[in-house]
Amino acid sequence: MKISFSRTLAAGAIRLLSIAAVALSVMATSATVQAATLTIGGKNFTEQLILSEMTAQYLRSKGYDVELKNGLGSVVMRQGMESNQLDVVWEYTGTSLIVYNKVTEKLDPQQTYERVKELDGKIGLVWLNPAALNNTYAFAMPGKMAREEGIETVSQLIEKFRANPDMQFAFDMEFVGRSDGLDPMEQLYDFHLERRNIKQMDPGLVYTALKNEQIDAGLVYTSDGRNKGFDLKVLADDKGFFPAYAATPVVRKEVLDANPKLADELNALSAKINDENMRDMNAKVDIDHRAVSRVASDFLKQEGLVQ
Known part of the structure; x- marks a missing residue:
């Protein structure tokens, strides 16, 4: 009986130690994750x-x-x-x-x-x-309009603007005031937009306005799927204004x-x-x-x- 009792105690102790080890293992795993x-x-x-x-x-x-x-x-x-x-x-x-x-x-x-x-x-x-x-910036035009007028670059767009000073350009809210935005671009490409030429709107609305030919040109993102989906002509930045993004x-x-x-x-x-x-x-x-x-x-x- 003594041997049996001792074995029982030993077995119980082993079970308790096993349970404790499992608990510690679970806690350690939980801490890891x-x-x-x-x-x-x-x-x-x-x-x-x-x-x-x-x-x-x-x-x-x-x-x-x-x-x-x-x-x-x-x-x-x-x-x-x-x-x-x-x-x-x-x-x-x-x-x-x-x-x-x-x-x-x-x-x-x-x-x-x-x-x-x-x-x-x-x-x-x-x-x-x-x-x-x-995902750099770019100027884009309605595709049909760009093809009809043979416009491929920003410089060609600006030449068109000089001959048609009532053209409408759309930009998102940030670009007009940013240090890498409209002002330095005007300096590099030698043009100036008056307030009446500028429409500021949400970026998504710029795409809609271009698609519907409600504007002549607008600021887009080069990685945007709507450029192709809406048949927009993304113009070459021929003077290298926009940096890498x-x-x-x-x-x-x-x-x-x-x-x-x-x-x-x-x-x-x-x-x-x-x-x-x-x-x-x-x-x-x-x-x-x-x-x-x-x-x-x-x-x-x-x-x-x-x-």
């Missing part, structure tokens, strides 16, 4: 809505707790990063170079990236690997330090994005009227980034 809370910011146009939504879904699949704040203006989003209210955003190299860092020197795409990486790094904002996506994930340094895998995870995402598939996603939202969340989800699954 415990999600950091990340706040992702996005701007107020289709491409940014897609990129921010895509990033939120992707990082949630990696175990992070994510809060999404999109629909922001460029300056507001930048302020959010500098004040630690946002952790991860997709930013464009040209925007940081000219608007935030006030650099007016003409740089090639790689120089632009290296410069903003250096300058923003000084304030704790880390530029990761850029996507193969250059490579879309890149930007993260606060302290957030990267606290989440050692985050940089590699975001670089894996940016490696899958390019001009062609971004135009396709933009068109699905703007022309086919698909939900941003669905377009983002489909892309992540298609590229094998989520299950």
